[in-house]
Amino acid sequence: MLLSIAWKNVWRNKLRSLIVIVSITVGLLGGLFYLAFSNGMVQQQINSSIKTEISNIQLHNPKYLINDEIKYGIDNPENKIKKIKSLQEVKAVVSRIKSVSMISSAATGTGTTLNGIDPEAEMQATDLYTKITKGTFFKTKLRNPIVIGEKLAKKLRVKIKSKVVITIQDMSGNITYGAFKVAGIFDTHNSIFELGNAFVLKKDLTDLIGYHENKITEIAILLKHNDMTNITETKLKNMFASEINSDELTIRTWKEINPILKMLNDMTIQFTMIFVIIILVALSFGIVNTMLMAIMERVREIGMLMAIGMSKVKVFFMIMLETVFLSITGGIIGLFASWILITITNKTGIDLASVAEGLNSIGYSSFVRPELGIFFYFFIGSMVILTAIFASVLPARKALKLNPAEAVRQDV
Amino acid sequence: MEHFLAKFAKHIKKKVIELTRLIIVISYLEFICLLKIDFWDFTMSIIKTINLNKIYDAETEIPVHAVNDVSLEFEAGEFTAIIGPSGCGKTTLLNLLGGLDRPTSGTVTIDGTDIIKLSSSEIIDFRLRNIGFVFQAYNLVPVLTAKENVEFIMQLQGIPKQQREERVLQLFEQIGLKDRLNNRPGKLSGGQQQRVAVARALASKPKFVLADEPTANLDSKSTSNLLDIMEKLNEVENTTFIFSTHDSRVMKRARRLVSLEDGKVVSDNNQMEHR
Ligand SMILES: Nc1ncnc2c1ncn2[C@@H]1O[C@H](COP(=O)(O)OP(=O)(O)OP(=O)(O)O)[C@@H](O)[C@H]1O
Numbered sequence: 266m267l268l269s270i271a272w273k274n275v276w277r278n279k280l281r282s283l284i285v286i287v288s289i290t291v292g293l294l295g296g297l298f299y300l301a302f303s304n305g306m307v308q309q310q311i312n313s314s315i316k317t318e319i320s321n322i323q324l325h326n327p328k329y330l331i332n333d334e335i336k337y338g339i340d341n342p343e344n345k346i347k348k349i350k351s352l353q354e355v356k357a358v359v360s361r362i363k364s365v366s367m368i369s370s371a372a373t374g375t376g377t378t379l380n381g382i383d384p385e386a387e388m389q390a391t392d393l394y395t396k397i398t399k400g401t402f403f404k405t406k407l408r409n410p411i412v413i414g415e416k417l418a419k420k421l422r423v424k425i426k427s428k429v430v431i432t433i434q435d436m437s438g439n440i441t442y443g444a445f446k447v448a449g450i451f452d453t454h455n456s457i458f459e460l461g462n463a464f465v466l467k468k469d470l471t472d473l474i475g476y477h478e479n480k481i482t483e484i485a486i487l488l489k490h491n492d493m494t495n496i497t498e499t500k501l502k503n504m505f506a507s508e509i510n511s512d513e514l515t516i517r518t519w520k521e522i523n524p525i526l527k528m529l530n531d532m533t534i535q536f537t538m539i540f541v542i543i544i545l546v547a548l549s550f551g552i553v554n555t556m557l558m559a560i561m562e563r564v565r566e567i568g569m570l571m572a573i574g575m576s577k578v579k580v581f582f583m584i585m586l587e588t589v590f591l592s593i594t595g596g597i598i599g600l601f602a603s604w605i606l607i608t609i610t611n612k613t614g615i616d617l618a619s620v621a622e623g624l625n626s627i628g629y630s631s632f633v634r635p636e637l638g639i640f641f642y643f644f645i646g647s648m649v650i651l652t653a654i655f656a657s658v659l660p661a662r663k664a665l666k667l668n669p670a671e672a673v674r675q676d677v
Numbered sequence: 678m679e680h681f682l683a684k685f686a687k688h689i690k691k692k693v694i695e696l697t698r699l700i701i702v703i704s705y706l707e708f709i710c711l712l713k714i715d716f717w718d719f720t721m722s723i724i725k726t727i728n729l730n731k732i733y734d735a736e737t738e739i740p741v742h743a744v745n746d747v748s749l750e751f752e753a754g755e756f757t758a759i760i761g762p763s764g765c766g767k768t769t770l771l772n773l774l775g776g777l778d779r780p781t782s783g784t785v786t787i788d789g790t791d792i793i794k795l796s797s798s799e800i801i802d803f804r805l806r807n808i809g810f811v812f813q814a815y816n817l818v819p820v821l822t823a824k825e826n827v828e829f830i831m832q833l834q835g836i837p838k839q840q841r842e843e844r845v846l847q848l849f850e851q852i853g854l855k856d857r858l859n860n861r862p863g864k865l866s867g868g869q870q871q872r873v874a875v876a877r878a879l880a881s882k883p884k885f886v887l888a889d890e891p892t893a894n895l896d897s898k899s900t901s902n903l904l905d906i907m908e909k910l911n912e913v914e915n916t917t918f919i920f921s922t923h924d925s926r927v928m929k930r931a932r933r934l935v936s937l938e939d940g941k942v943v944s945d946n947n948q949m950e951h952r
């Protein structure tokens with residue numbers, strides 16, 4: 266009965282209730298979309314980072330991580346790769362020889378990490394080859410081909426077939442030089458990665474630095490799904506327990522490889538949550554105000570109800586329900602509208618071309634697909650309910666303070 | 678022998694008649710006694726006030742002595758009007774009788790319960806179970822239908838659905854609004870709304886109904902119609918009605934008139950009858 270009265274009371278002043286509901290809807294729409302947008306941006310960054318750059322899990326010699334000299338490598342990589350490939354979560358495994366180097370053109374020079382790769386295997390594990398905008402991904406007859414990022418190409422002012430010189434330390438610690446020809450230029454929308462990495466054939470690199478045939482510095486593992494990262498990490502740690510114990514191998518997930526990515530993820534969610542909570546607090550003031558007005562208008566009626574024997578608890582509960590119904594109606598519509606907007610924009614994507622330059626330079630893609638896990642809808646939903654209850658206490662208490670004798674008098 | 682038998686039969690017949698007479702006399706006496714007890718019960722006062730005072734703004738320079746030393750008794754089945762000019766304290770007195778307000782001093786005893794001593798939540802429950810209210814206006818919840826308004830108070834009392842339905846139909850029959858059960862108050866005339874309010878006041882079978890100027894907003898036809906219904910319910914359900922008015926047509930219908938002036942009882946035809 267109280268439920269039905271409260272619900273009917275919500276619709277007593279349709280315009281006023283609608284205004285409150287619309288304001289809740291718009292507030293939630295704004296908050297949730299902002300949340301989804303930020304989240305989409307971060308998730309996309311994580312995904313593209315995993316797919317193009319770091320993969321889900323990487324194996325290194327622990328000493329290499331402290332001092333990235335090529336002599337700290339992993340022995341017998343083929344053997345280990347075979348073992349890793351036997352895990353069902355694993356989609357692809359690739360090995361690389363990585364070394365810091367100096368790359369210079371006729372115009373200028375800069376420091377970059379030189380990746381010695383096997384193109385066939387690399388194409389299984391990363392999607393870098395899909396980012397090629399000029400030239401090809403090592404499908405060339407050029408001798409000593411090198412693939413670099415667009416940002417780096419611009420910096421060096423080089424084009425396809427331009428010559429670049431690599432300065433690098435060889436195995437015996439001497440500085441050596443090698444001439445390479447630009448075979449392909451990729452564009453990942455991530456300036457840091459583009460400037461920091463250049464790719465050459467593994468064979469060319471080993472020839473240049475006199476590296477062992479059966480040694481590499483990095484094994485990268487792409488999983489079927491990012492959710493499997495932690496399980497696979499555990500499995501790998503068991504698999505290579507002895508190597509890990511003897512300090513020959515260390516296993517890291519993307520969260521450890523790129524802790525900033527993880528921090529970015531957590532922080533973005535936290536900040537946007539705070540933003541959403543501020544919206545909800547602001548909305549709750551609107552709700553309180555509306556409900557106080559509704560009670561002022563109904564002083565006589567509430568007084569009458571108390572006079573005929575409606576207990577204080579029931580009056581309190583009735584007003585509370587009214588407030589909660591009002592808020593939750595707005596909440597449901599708001600969540601639903603947000604879901605629709607987020608689903609649509611997730612399909613179409615949003616191109617932030619106008620601010621893209623700025624975003625690219627901090628490692629974000631300018632094309633954003635807003636996305637929000639179901640958890641957030643439930644979380645925000647319960648926040649709305651909490652807000653509603655919080656907002657209902659004041660009006661309900663106000664109603665209780667009415668004196669029925671005064672309330673029922675005509676001249677009140 | 679025959680003679681003896683006839684004599685015996687006659688004797689028996691005489692005894693039987695005597696016995697029958699005795700039984701009749703005893704039954705009669707019993708009946709009288711029962712009636713007497715009933716009658717005694719019937720005349721026991723259900724509301725009693727002793728030296729009731731209500732002073733508004735007591736601490737200010739112009740205190741208002743709205744109810745001044747009122748000692749009254751109301752009995753079950755009464756149909757009483759409290760009359761007097763505007764501002765004489767009718768509303769204040771009714772509010773005190775119904776426990777809506779607390780007196781400055783004095784007592785209100787309802788059916789043996791001193792309601793002044795009840796806590797504020799106890800008194801709400803007491804009102805729910807014992808007192809029906811009809812106000813001048815704003816009696817009904819506008820978002821509920823006439824039926825729901827009447828049913829509501831029974832729901833508060835926890836009366837089961839079946840019983841509620843029966844009672845609602847019975848009451849709407851008596852107030853003559855059976856065809857308006859599902860109308861909201863906004864669709865009813867002022868008189869019809871007041872009739873629904875009377876039905877609501879009676880729904881929970883209270884000990885008495887307090888009505889503060891129930892006819893003040895009604896035209897004369899609706900007024901007499903409402904009074905007809907109140908009178909009928911007073912007889913059929915034996916409900917006590919105490920209402921205030923300053924309408925002389927309404928006063929004429931009351932069986933007892935308590936007249937107030939400046940918060941004091943200046944005349945009470947019930948007491949004069951007794952003396
Ligand atoms: N809350 C209050 N504060 C101060 N004075 C009050 C208050 N309520 C009533 N009074 C005063 O008490 C007196 C009695 O008022 P009351 O409303 O009981 O009169 P009434 O007989 O019902 O009048 P009416 O016929 O106009 O309804 C009046 O002088 C009124 O001004």
Ligand SMILES: [Mg+2]
Pocket residue numbers: 767768769889890
């Ligand atoms: Mg009055």
